[in-house]
Amino acid sequence: MKKNKRYKLLIVFMSIILLCGCWDIKDINKRTIPLVLGISKEDGKEYKLTLQIPIPNKDSKISRIVTGKGETIASVLGQMRTNSEDAVDYSQIRLIVIQNNLAHNQQEFKGLIKFLMDSEEIPSRALVAITDENVENVLSNINDKLGVHASSIYDYFNKGAGWAPEIFSTPIWEVYRSPFLYTRDIAVPVVRSGKDTVLIFEGSDILKKGKIVERISPDEYQLINVFQNENKKGKGKIESLGFASIMITNSSIQNITSMKGNQPLVSSDLNLKIHILERKEGITDHMIQKELEKITEKRFYHILKQTQRSHTDIFGFGQQFHHLISYHELKDWRNEYYPKLRVDFEVHANME
């Protein structure tokens, strides 16, 4: 009995060593860790992939740009792996920059996102951005800037709440999810390489069922952010009203939804806490408040009209009608209900 037990233990230990697959483990310093993946399509035929790989040295401020071309993305990734000196570990990719010609091709863009989502190596929490420029330029732009860290592109999107409320981040899984949503559309940030800074934020492309329908400016997007994510409240936003500039220190929104026959109604109250930074002479607090309320409301109705025309519910108003409209009817939210939506949007600006 005892001998038997010993044999069993031996078999368990042997299988641990044989089954674990530990012979192909590579230490972190034997791996190449790309941080940014740029994807473009040249002449509508071949995929061109660009990787930004930081070179580890004392201050790690340099990175190199590696490109590869091929018929499919998977083949290019494999080819890059073959040609690389170390094992390439795609699991640290944090940002995927897609060139606009590829992004605007609905079929291919969908396929691309599906591939990125299905790929086991590329993390599905990597952020997606679109650029109008050549991807290679955007990535190589990092090395031209003095004293910029190799991970700066990723840092660009992760400044933290309050520092740049216009910028937002959209991970792959959200892009992947968006075609399956009936009541909400999402936006993907658009960037280009800057002259003095690494990137310049240009606005965002709105994705409707995996198709890019229009572009909105950073100012407008901030309002959308307030509606979509109540945790990102757009703190720290600085607004210039011509005769004064103010900083929004806090914002909160309250929505009340109702159905009037077939017409959806939302009455929405946005409360802004503001802090006046500077003003011209003779301008009262009241005037500033009124002006800010007017500007914000105008901006909102502008986007609302624009999106209602294109049947794109970027605000995610449909999300709030889930309990009022049946599931089958919600499928038609964008076409049937959203254009008819009436929003009573009121802004209340308060001094701090």
Next chain:
Amino acid sequence: MKNIVKEIESKFSNHDDFFIEEELVDKTAIYLIGFNTLVDLPKSKLYVQQMAASSTSLKVLLTNLSDQINVDTAQIIKSVLEGKLVIVSKDDEENAVIDPIAQNLSSSIEEPKNESPIQSSTDAFGEDININVGMIRKSLNTERLCHCSYQVGELEKRKLSMLYVKGRAPNDLIEKVNQQLNQIKSDIETIDDLNKQFGQRRLSPVSHLFATELPVQAIHSLKKNRIVLFLDNCPFALVFPHLVWDMLSSVNDRNFPFVLSFMLRLFRVIGVVATLILPALYVALVSVNPEVFKTDLALFVLKSREGIPLSAFLETIAMVVLVDLILEAIVRLPKSVGPAITMVGGVILGQAVVEAKLVSNLLVIVITAIVIASSAVIGMQNSLYIRLLKYPILILASLFGILGVFTGFIFTIIYLASLTSNDIPYLTFRIEQKGDTK
């Protein structure tokens, strides 16, 4: 000279420290028999003579000296071996076993060597079993403190004492321990020999007994329904059963306010967990699952490991073994060279290893942290076994990464949970069950 004396003399013929002294008391010759390594002969002689001066006859003298009078030869031999002084009259008719003035062979009460209590009395248990029991009796003067003594061993008869508080320690536990102690056939040389009597745990790093030098701790254990054993010539109180809580809490903690003692215990828990999983986590993160890192951290680790020829596992195991070697060596060093060697070992070796790029800076930090953390627990043997348990987790981590770390950790806990001493699980925090006061 008559039979008995001759017989004893022949029995001890190859003991040079054996003596038979003839003495005249009240005009009768008597023999004083004993070992002069155990008996202080001149002082004992003086004592006998003084007693003789106030006694009228030999018989009265012997009655005055002892209550073990006229015993048989076997008893005499046994008493001689125990360090007693035996008086035999010349005509062989009367004898007595008396407690002599003994040679001073045991150290007095000193400060603890292996534990450093804070805000507490600094008495430590010594080698003499009676003094040890006395120290407990002095501080815990209740009639419910029970004391059972045993003589165990094959070659030598060693004294063993069991202490418990009646009404606190569970009755069936006392009964079982009593049985186990009575069954001892072999010699008890070390704590581990005694440990074996409580059940088969040959391959286990966790002992059935928790050794403490501090009377305060032993008394606390007695009050907390446990049994305390004393072994002759062993300067420890052996608390039975050994529970996991012993590793984390000392009674001296409670000399501080509750919040502080809670903090101390929390830090010990952190120390245990850190010792167990930190080196394994390092290997897992660096070689198997680097995707867990955040980007900045991954780049930092990458940078600190740049150009290091050893794989993470080899590097870690080399450092961990080296450090355990150093720890073991420092214990054996004489006090005069200890600090110098420690400096060379710690500072120069650490510095050189990093500068030679043999191991990464990060690993040196991890190793330093676990060495210090492993000493946060109470009791040297606990610290040792925690240090041992990190190795299996380390190996699992090198094979399976993060998954291995956590499976290893869980299996360690499962293993510890499976340990019992006399049906009391090791992972209980206190023995709730109480005995009868009857």
